[in-house]
Amino acid sequence: MFDNDKMKLLYKRMVVTRQLEYGIREQHKQGKVRGPVHMCVGQEATGVGACACLNDDDWVTSTHRGHAHFVGKGLDLNKMVAEMMGKSTGYCGGKASHMLIASREKGMLGGCGIVCGALGIGVGYGLTFKMDGSDRVALSFLGDGASNEGMFHEALNMAALWKTNNVIFVEHNMYGLTVRADRHLSVENISDRAAAYGIPGVSIDGNDIIAVIEATEEAVARARRGEGPTLIEAKTYRVLGFSTGDKGGYQSQEEIDSWTTPDKDPIIRFAKYLQEKGICTEAEIEELNAEAQSDVDKAIQFGLESPYPDASVLMEGIFA
Numbered sequence: 001m002f003d004n005d006k007m008k009l010l011y012k013r014m015v016v017t018r019q020l021e022y023g024i025r026e027q028h029k030q031g032k033v034r035g036p037v038h039m040c041v042g043q044e045a046t047g048v049g050a051c052a053c054l055n056d057d058d059w060v061t062s063t064h065r066g067h068a069h070f071v072g073k074g075l076d077l078n079k080m081v082a083e084m085m086g087k088s089t090g091y092c093g094g095k096a097s098h099m100l101i102a103s104r105e106k107g108m109l110g111g112c113g114i115v116c117g118a119l120g121i122g123v124g125y126g127l128t129f130k131m132d133g134s135d136r137v138a139l140s141f142l143g144d145g146a147s148n149e150g151m152f153h154e155a156l157n158m159a160a161l162w163k164t165n166n167v168i169f170v171e172h173n174m175y176g177l178t179v180r181a182d183r184h185l186s187v188e189n190i191s192d193r194a195a196a197y198g199i200p201g202v203s204i205d206g207n208d209i210i211a212v213i214e215a216t217e218e219a220v221a222r223a224r225r226g227e228g229p230t231l232i233e234a235k236t237y238r239v240l241g242f243s244t245g246d247k248g249g250y251q252s253q254e255e256i257d258s259w260t261t262p263d264k265d266p267i268i269r270f271a272k273y274l275q276e277k278g279i280c281t282e283a284e285i286e287e288l289n290a291e292a293q294s295d296v297d298k299a300i301q302f303g304l305e306s307p308y309p310d311a312s313v314l315m316e317g318i319f320a
């Protein structure tokens with residue numbers, strides 16, 4: 001586990017992630033952020049907790065729902081928001097939108113619009129690290145829906161066979177698009193699929209950041225020792241639906257309410273933990289909340305004030 005300063009930082013990152021989602025949703029309504037935006041309200045503990053167990057030179061591959069991964073990997077908030085707004089000051093010069101944000105310095109390989117596609121890339125990096133004799137690790141996030149893709153099974157087989165330096169982290173948020181997990185998954189626990197490849201698989205409470213950190217630390221240590229990949233399945237919930245383009249109606253209000261109570265909400269739970277352990281007072285929690293909101297407000301202002309890219313860069317960074 002981490003020292004108190006890092007625990008406070010992680011709490012702030014979770015609040016930043018949540019406030020960012022609400023802020024970006026508002027900007028989307030006003031037409032300042034375009035395209036469907038996939039938000040991770042309710043899932044902050046997984047992205048922030050898992051990335052906290054990595055170094056800058058460990059790679060992360062993300063999904064279409066990656067904001068907590070970007071914040072968790074320590075990316076600059078201003079450059080993230082500017083990218084979401086398509087501005088030239090963004091991480092990828094305004095070409096990546098909210099989904100594909102990448103930063104080499106921070107070990108963020110980027111999001112991916114192809115469900116489970118980035119897992120193959122992650123395993124490729126895990127294999128590279130292994131062949132280089134390095135103890136660097138590649139951690140790939142994916143969803144419950146993604147665990148039904150052919151890529152999932154191919155990637156796990158190769159990673160297990162070659163004992164690559166990987167952590168495979170499933171954010172099981174109970175839905176793939178509009179389809180509830182009990183209607184798309186053949187198993188109750190995705191971690192059971194690890195047995196088919198002879199690797200460890202573990203299911204954890206994804207709304208408990210401490211459980212996320214403990215499981216990820218163990219999996220990262222195993223990968224660093226060259227013993228191969230681990231499959232972590234973190235059970236969580238996608239509170240705001242699939243994306244800003246989602247008309248809703250398939251997640252019942254009772255179900256949403258049951259996942260947003262104080263004993264389920266990952267942020268409220270972590271705040272309670274920090275106070276119970278004497279790491280933060282209630283006043284310090286309030287201060288961290290205010291700092292997070294202020295950082296998000298400033299980043300949105302930065303994005304709004306930044307210029308769009310010049311037409312002359314249109315063909316830069318393009319493979320043809």
Ligand SMILES: Cc1ncc(C[n+]2csc(CCOP(=O)(O)OP(=O)(O)O)c2C)c(N)n1
Nearest residue numbers: 065113114115143144145146173175176177
């Ligand atoms: C290969 C592929 N198939 C289908 C899609 C369309 N699609 C986008 S997101 C999604 C659902 C993904 O569900 P899950 O992996 O559980 O992620 P979540 O949205 O719940 O975070 C689908 C089917 C796609 N983008 N790529």
Ligand SMILES: [Mg+2]
Nearest residue numbers: 143144175176
């Ligand atoms: Mg899902």
